[in-house]
Amino acid sequence: MKRELELFQSLISEYAEFGYKEALSGQLLAMMREWAEQGQSEILLESVEWMEAHVRPKEQNWNGLNHLLDRLDMYFAQLYTGADALFCLLRLLTERRGAQSAFPRNPRSYNLRYYMALMAANRSAEGLHRILENAAEDRRVSLEAKVLLLYEMAARGKVDERRSVVRHVCDKAEAENHPLVWLPLTLTSLEEEISLMYYNRDGGGGHSTPFGPHRRVSEEKYRDTKARSADTGVAPSAFHPIHTDEELMGMQSAVRNWMDRSNGKTEAAVFDLQTRHEPDQIAPELLLSFGLTCLHGAPAEHVLLEGMRPARIFSLLYSAAANGGAYSSGDLNAYGRLEAWRSMGALAGAPDDADMPFVLKQAESCRWWYFEAPTPWFHHVAWDFGIAALRPDGRTLAVLAATDTD
Numbered sequence: 001m002k003r004e005l006e007l008f009q010s011l012i013s014e015y016a017e018f019g020y021k022e023a024l025s026g027q028l029l030a031m032m033r034e035w036a037e038q039g040q041s042e043i044l045l046e047s048v049e050w051m052e053a054h055v056r057p058k059e060q061n062w063n064g065l066n067h068l069l070d071r072l073d074m075y076f077a078q079l080y081t082g083a084d085a086l087f088c089l090l091r092l093l094t095e096r097r098g099a100q101s102a103f104p105r106n107p108r109s110y111n112l113r114y115y116m117a118l119m120a121a122n123r124s125a126e127g128l129h130r131i132l133e134n135a136a137e138d139r140r141v142s143l144e145a146k147v148l149l150l151y152e153m154a155a156r157g158k159v160d161e162r163r164s165v166v167r168h169v170c171d172k173a174e175a176e177n178h179p180l181v182w183l184p185l186t187l188t189s190l191e192e193e194i195s196l197m198y199y200n201r202d203g204g205g206g207h208s209t210p211f212g213p214h215r216r217v218s219e220e221k222y223r224d225t226k227a228r229s230a231d232t233g234v235a236p237s238a239f240h241p242i243h244t245d246e247e248l249m250g251m252q253s254a255v256r257n258w259m260d261r262s263n264g265k266t267e268a269a270v271f272d273l274q275t276r277h278e279p280d281q282i283a284p285e286l287l288l289s290f291g292l293t294c295l296h297g298a299p300a301e302h303v304l305l306e307g308m309r310p311a312r313i314f315s316l317l318y319s320a321a322a323n324g325g326a327y328s329s330g331d332l333n334a335y336g337r338l339e340a341w342r343s344m345g346a347l348a349g350a351p352d353d354a355d356m357p358f359v360l361k362q363a364e365s366c367r368w369w370y371f372e373a374p375t376p377w378f379h380h381v382a383w384d385f386g387i388a389a390l391r392p393d394g395r396t397l398a399v400l401a402a403t404d405t406d
Helices: 002-018 022-037 041-054 059-079 085-096 112-122 125-135 143-155 164-175 219-231 245-251 253-261 284-288 310-323 332-348 356-365
Strands: 265-272 304-308 367-372 383-390 396-404
Touching: 002 022, 002 041, 002 059, 022 041, 022 059, 041 059, 041 085, 059 085, 059 112, 085 112, 085 125, 085 143, 112 125, 112 143, 112 332, 125 143, 125 164, 143 164, 143 332, 245 253, 245 265, 245 332, 253 265, 253 310, 253 332, 253 396, 304 310, 310 332, 310 356, 310 367, 310 383, 332 356, 332 383, 332 396
Parallel strands: none
Antiparallel strands: 265 396, 304 367, 367 383, 383 396
16 A cells, blocks of 8 residues: 555655646556545545645646545545445545645535435445445434435435335434425435436436426527516516515525525515416416516516426426526435425415425425516526416415526
8 A cells, every 4th residue: 555655745746746647647546536436435535634744745736636635535435435435435534635734625515415425326325325324323423424424315206115224314314304204215206307417437427407497589589588577577466465474485495505605596475366266377477477587578478377287397496406597506305305396385375384195295286387478587598487376275376486607
C-alpha cells in the first residue's frame, strides 16, 4: 500500500504543477477506482488527507484536482465493499472534504442526499441491506444517513421489509419523528411512472423530463397572446377563492426548489365552484374565469386542457421535486418523493396530518387535468406545467401552475 500511495502522491504533485494531461488523469482515476473496488478505505482516506495537508496547486489547476476528488467520493459510494462502508463514506465527506478542507466539496450539488441516492442506484439490493446491517448499531453513523439510504432504496424498489434491519431503522426513525417515515417502503399505485435519475460510475447521469410545453404554438399565437396580456389587466375571479396560506404552501411543495434555487415561479389557488360540476364541465373557459395570471391574455382556444390519470400527475410533481428545474438539482428521491406527496395531498384537499392511505384514496377520488397556454407568464423552455384537480365534492377545484428557465 505504501508504494501505491507514493505513486499517487507523485502523480498528484505532477498534476498540481503542470495541470491536466489525459494520460495522467486517466491513471489517477484508474488507481482510485481500483482502491474502491478492492475495499481499501484507508488508502482512499489517506490520499485525501495527504492532499489536503500537502498539495497547493496553481490556481488554474485547482478545479481539476477538486474534480478528481469528487470522482473519488463517487467511486467510494458505489464500489467500496468494506463492512464499514457507510461510516467511511461519511468520514470522507465530513472530516476529509468538509467546509474547512483545502478541497471542499460543493455542498449544493454533492451532499449526503446525493451520495445516498448514488449508492442506492448503483448497488444491489443485497449489498445495500448488508451496508445497513453493518451500520445499524454504529453510533458513528447518523440516523439521517441510515434513514436516507433506506428510503432511497425504497424509491428504487430495493427494500425487503422482511429484513430485521429495515424494521430496526424504521423504529429508530419513528422514535425521532423523522419525516420520511410517513412514506411507505414500497411504491404505491400512483408512483408507477416516476422518473428516477440514473447514474454512471463517474456520477453523471440523467432522467426523462415530463414537463411542457407539450404543444407547439405558432409565433403568431404567441404574439397575439402577449399583446392581449399587455393591453388588459388580470380580471378578477368569477369564483370565490377558499385556500389558506398553509394550503398554498403545501400545494407548492414539489416546486419550491424551482423558486428557491432556480428561476422558477408558481401560481396556486383553490376555488369554490358554488355548485357541483361534472368532469365534462371543466373547460378552458372555466379556467380563464378564475383570473389566473398564468393564463392571462390567452383566448380559450389557445388553452391546452387535457384529462390526466393521477399517476401521470404525480410523475410531474415527483420530477419537479426530486430532479429539480433549470438550475436546481432537486431534493432527490427520498425527500423529493415526500415533497411530491405533500403537493398531491394538498391539491386533493387532504388535511396536513393525513396518513398515506387517506391521501392516496383522496387523490384517486379526484379528477385531474393538465393545462398550459402560450402566455408571457410561462417561459416555454422545458419546465412548464399546470395542474387542475376537481376534488371529490365536485365543487372545489385546486390549480397549480409552475414554470422555470435557464
